[in-house]
Amino acid sequence: MVRLDRIGKRYGRGPWVLRDVTLSVEPGEAVVVTGGNGSGKSTLLRIAAGLSKPTSGSVSRPRSVGWMPERFPPGVRLSARDYLRHLAAVRGVPVRWDLVEALGFVGDPDAPMATLSKGNTQKIALVQALMARDLLVLDEPWSGLDVAAAATLRAFLTSSEAAVLVTDHHGHDLPGARVLPLGASSGGVVIELARVGSLLPQVSALEGVLSAAAVGSGARVEVAAAHSDEVLASVLRLGCSVRSVRS
Numbered sequence: 001m002v003r004l005d006r007i008g009k010r011y012g013r014g015p016w017v018l019r020d021v022t023l024s025v026e027p028g029e030a031v032v033v034t035g036g037n038g039s040g041k042s043t044l045l046r047i048a049a050g051l052s053k054p055t056s057g058s059v060s061r062p063r064s065v066g067w068m069p070e071r072f073p074p075g076v077r078l079s080a081r082d083y084l085r086h087l088a089a090v091r092g093v094p095v096r097w098d099l100v101e102a103l104g105f106v107g108d109p110d111a112p113m114a115t116l117s118k119g120n121t122q123k124i125a126l127v128q129a130l131m132a133r134d135l136l137v138l139d140e141p142w143s144g145l146d147v148a149a150a151a152t153l154r155a156f157l158t159s160s161e162a163a164v165l166v167t168d169h170h171g172h173d174l175p176g177a178r179v180l181p182l183g184a185s186s187g188g189v190v191i192e193l194a195r196v197g198s199l200l201p202q203v204s205a206l207e208g209v210l211s212a213a214a215v216g217s218g219a220r221v222e223v224a225a226a227h228s229d230e231v232l233a234s235v236l237r238l239g240c241s242v243r244s245v246r247s
């Protein structure tokens with residue numbers, strides 16, 4: 001699984017883009033990171049995928065990581081076929097031609113990547129990432145896909161045994177996924193809990209809890225910043241497991 005522990009990030013002396021983000025995604029689980037432009041979604045994903053170092057906090061990730069950037073680097077001279085073969089060889093996995101087909105790729109697999117349409121480039125960029133075994137980190141994977149390919153991708157991610165971390169600001173539904181909203185908050189701290197069960201009323205009653213809503217078998221709890229440490233200690237004492245903490 002991938003685990004981000006109290007991640008903070010600032011670029012140089014600029015403002016903090018991320019502060020104190022704790023998140024774990026287990027195999028077979030999916031998390032959708034949402035938030036407005038500039039809220040830090042891509043930054044969080046780049047850190048999770050190992051492309052950027054956090055300023056504070058720590059990350060642990062599995063070995064086989066697939067990364068799809070928001071924009072495919074221009075000027076790749078390889079053909080789609082050679083590009084996928086190369087990346088499959090590097091990762092020690094077979095090329096997923098079945099996925100290329102399932103996504104409805106209609107470009108020339110032997111033409112340079114730079115000459116493909118946006119949608120077809122996106123499909124190849126996706127397949128190279130989806131070939132990884134343990135962790136799939138996909139930045140805006142639906143962007144540029146036609147409806148049928150979007151449905152194929154959703155079905156693939158929903159049934160994947162890898163840990164899945166995606167960004168989305170178009171409201172694409174990913175059944176069963178947890179949502180991690182980044183960005184403007186009401187000054188509170190949002191704590192995501194796993195396995196809350198019948199404890200939700202007790203969590204809601206803790207001093208400093210502003211709202212507590214069930215999400216699947218867990219809950220999303222908003223806490224006044226001044227009470228966040230006590231609430232965290234209390235929910236752990238109650239036996240809840242903490243998925244993420246965001247201020």
Ligand SMILES: Nc1ncnc2c1ncn2[C@@H]1O[C@H](COP(=O)(O)OP(=O)(O)OP(=O)(O)O)[C@@H](O)[C@H]1O
Nearest residue numbers: 011014017035036037038039040041042043044169
């Ligand atoms: N390499 C960088 N150097 C300096 N600042 C950066 C860098 N990358 C991102 N930022 C800044 O960090 C903030 C968060 O950017 P990021 O791309 O993570 O947001 P985002 O939520 O993915 O945005 P969008 O939805 O617009 O893609 C922005 O203010 C951005 O300008």
